[in-house]
Amino acid sequence: MNEKPTSKIVVEDLDSSFRDEVASVPGGENITKCFACGTCAAGCPVTNVDEEYNCRKIIRQVLLGLRDDVLKSPVIWLCALCYRCTARCPQGVNFTDVMRALRFLAIREGAAPPDMLASNDQIERLAQLIRRDLIKGTTAGRKEVIEELKAKIAKA
């Protein structure tokens, strides 16, 4: 709270119909129930590695009407669709399904770059393969590989 605010949002410039639009897409119906408790973000495995992906913040952006900030942001493609947020949410917001609704809108409005869409599936599968191999130890020189990957991620 003591940090200087990084940005300014002028309420009158926002698109207050965005909330209703999301709520009208199947999966997005319960978004207005959110009371911002943060349970979704606290348990999210993606937030755990990247705080920029924050379910509570995304819901807030939708409710306030920050349409472009949401639909054009790459973070909405980070969700691993694990449904942990949905399982833990005390208000039944079903955030994973809200996320599907947001992706649907992003695609429909052309806000999602097609090349990213195409590669997302591959990335998902690749990430799972790496995970499997590292845990099962089928990759030779497990430690070295982890260090190598870390270095590459840090550079990128």
Place this chain on the structure above:
Amino acid sequence: MHKKAMVIGAGVAGIQAALDLADMGVETYLVEVGPAIGGRMSQLDKTFPTNDCAMCILSPKLVEAGSHPCINIVTLADVLDLQGKPPHMRVTLRKRPRYVDESKCTGCGLCMAKCPTKIPDPYNKGLSTTKAIRIPFPQAVPALPVMDAAHCTYHLRGKCGLCKKVCPTGAIDFEQKEQIVEVEVGSVILACGTKEFDARLKGEYGYGIFPNVMTSIEFERILSASGPTGGHIKRPSDQAEPKKIAILQCVGSRDASAGNEHCSAVCCMQAAKDAIIAREHVLGLQATIFYMDIRAYGKGFDRFVDRARDEHATRFVCGRIASVESDPRTNDLNIQYITRDGKVLNERFDLLVLSVGLQPSESSKDVARRLGAKLDASGFVAVESTAPVQTSREGLFVCGSVSGPKDIPESVMEASGAASAAASVLGDCPAREVSVEYPREKDLRGEPPRVGVFVCRCGINIAATVDVPGVVEYASHLPRVRHAQEMMFSCAQDSQKTIRAAIETHKLNRVVVAACTPRTHEPLFQKTLQKAGLNPYMFEFANIREHCSWVHQKQPEQATTKAKDLVRNAVTRVTLAEPLYRKSLGVNKNALVIGGGLAGMTAAMDLANQGLQTYLLEKTGQLGGNLRHVKSTLDGEATAGKLAELVAKVGSHPKIQVHLSAKIRQIDGYIGNFKTTLESPAVEISHGVVIVAAGGEEYKPSEYLYGQDDRVVTQRQLEEMLHAADTSAVAKLRTVAMIQCVGSRDSEHGYCSRVCCSEAIKNAIRLKQLSPRTNVYVLYRDMRTYGLKERYYRQAREAGVMFVRFENDAKPAVQRSGGDLSLRVQDDILGATLEMKPDLLVLSTGIVANADNKGLSQLLKVPLEGDGFFLEAHVKLRPVDFATDGVFVCGLSHYPKDISETIAQARAAAGRAATVLSKETIEAEGKVACIRAERCSGCGACVAVCAYRAIELDAELRVAVVNEALCKGCGTCAATCRSCAIDLGGFRNEQMLSALGAL
């Protein structure tokens, strides 16, 4: 048939309702499903916000209910059916077997000691064991054992029967069968409470899986001196003392996925209390409370939370936890949480406490259905906000948490309110004649003093620090002491029997109890003396708990020495004690109610409906008070019609006389005999009780450009707009901002005004209904939609209202720029500043105490608290009484509250007042000042210093005369008198000097 009623459920609400009914002369059946009365309060360690010991303030009520001549306690009973209408109703009960003959059992506990079968102790939530035949807890009323047939070896295998063999009175009866009993009563009160949420249903928190995760009620037992660890905090896995504990709020509350949408209303304060108490137990312990909104909405609650934070190093983290992991090697718990600004943090804790919510139990729902009371969507007994103690069935009333989660004072208020309501439908049936039969008082003239000393262990409260056997041994050698013994709990019912027996056996004529405080327990022991034929003033109390074991916890030897000193002192004083007698006073049956708002009118109607002449004073020219400015309740019910109806009823009631534009000049007198003189209109009123219902005021803001810009209004003004005939202006609003806590929870007003969050939500919903396109932003610190109000918070969110949280040190900034209002507030989740140009800025202003409370408090000689509201006798258990007898308080005079709470409290005040007015005579205190006329010079110094105006100068004889009914026995006059002409009963100079000499 004389007046009869039934109270179903014997927790603190049911007990209070039964006591009030009984004090009104109504024969009352107090029906409890379990083996003993007391409810959940008996399991709590301390109570917020005063940190009184729960059992210590409850047990006198238990004993009173157990010994009241108008109360029949029926335990182990289920309610099957209710027929008829008031005052002719018939209840069918099923009484389950105790397997102990209640008429034969003395409660000696031998059966329990010998029983070979151990079972988990339900009183300690299974954290310790008890026996298959058990006395539920040491202070249980009735103090009788109950047999658990499901575990008893005899019941299971037909062998054993040890208890039967050892029982000295042959009270064990394996053949007892359940019985169906029918009871005729005039009205019924439902008070069967709630159950705690089953934390196993939130598997992610690991309760029942990880050893060091426990519920808040289990933690209360761990904190309690009478609990499974003797009051030492130990974590279950390794019995180690935890240094770092986490308390998770809203486990099973505000959680639609767990089936409970409501807020449980008590857990925030319970968590703050437990954090403070835990730190008092363990040096350097740090507690962290994970919460969503801190709901400290009651009297003194916010300051209590501040104390937990500032003085007891409790950390409050705003955030809900997704799940908990336990380290399989250490059993430590790891909690991952996210800060409001989006940082993911991990923290390790030694112990985790889950603040489990309150919810309707299946059995209470079942009882409500059988009795024909409608339930609401959450399964609580449904009530209307303008009739908070009335169920959907005529003659069936309700109080306590069965109609929605509430804390102890709210439950007690509703209980007194329900008692008043239940008594008012009993019609013209006569009251039951109550005459407590005490044996004839023994004539002690010429008898040498024979003193008995009873030293209480108070479980371990005293015994863990003070060497109790050492004190007993010491006392037994003091001069004139003929008997000394220790007791586990001297306040328990069987202890009274023991004391009486000792008085008989050892021919004692004076008694000293070395235990706790006379404030709560002196009347109990005085009654015990009376039952043994002794004058109640042949008694002295030595407080060796507060004054020894508690304050000198770390110096046991010195504490023991001090306890011996105090006992010696008490023995010396009691040796010189003389019988004192309480004066009997007649009761004037009229009532005076000050304040013609909702509270005053409601109280007046209840009293008048009981046939009591009531005078209602209103300082303005019309009745209605603040309610005239309220257009609807939170649930959308219009109030104007209800108000008009009430004003008309009050105006036309033959037993109510209204004085408008009334100004009080003077109030004289005392309980049963007040005389009030009005300046205008010039009348004099004689009455037996006073109810203060003088109301409160809306805070007049100076902040946020209020008064400087027409677009800045209060919620009250917005409500007028929303209910105006023409609301077209509302539909044109584009942006509306509301700011909470204006004039509340700030440096000037350190309290929460309780109603403003709901007020904002009520108006926001209405605004969205009238104009869905208007953007509504509610800027808040904590949303305090406590209890069942939580559903309207959800309704507002679903309607599209935006809620933005701010910290007290980062309040919204409002200014005028160009022609516009401009508002800026930091949004902590987005890490950005929200800027808006509201067409309307609505300030949720608080409630402040009336400026003229001060004058009224001086006229009535009753106290105000720091914020200017009236201060009740006890914040927990006497929420509508003043310490001054015969004076009661309700409504906004007492503290901010909503319509429903005001009505409940007003009915409670009327009920409490009726307990006085239903009596023909009352007894004054015995320890009063007494003038020795031959020494009095008539100087008048005592008249000047008496704060109670209890002394007058007899003009003819030129001596001072004490009005014994007014005298509070404070002793100021005795200390002032230069001629030593005044003695205070029980504190004569000889007594005081010899007591000082003994020290």
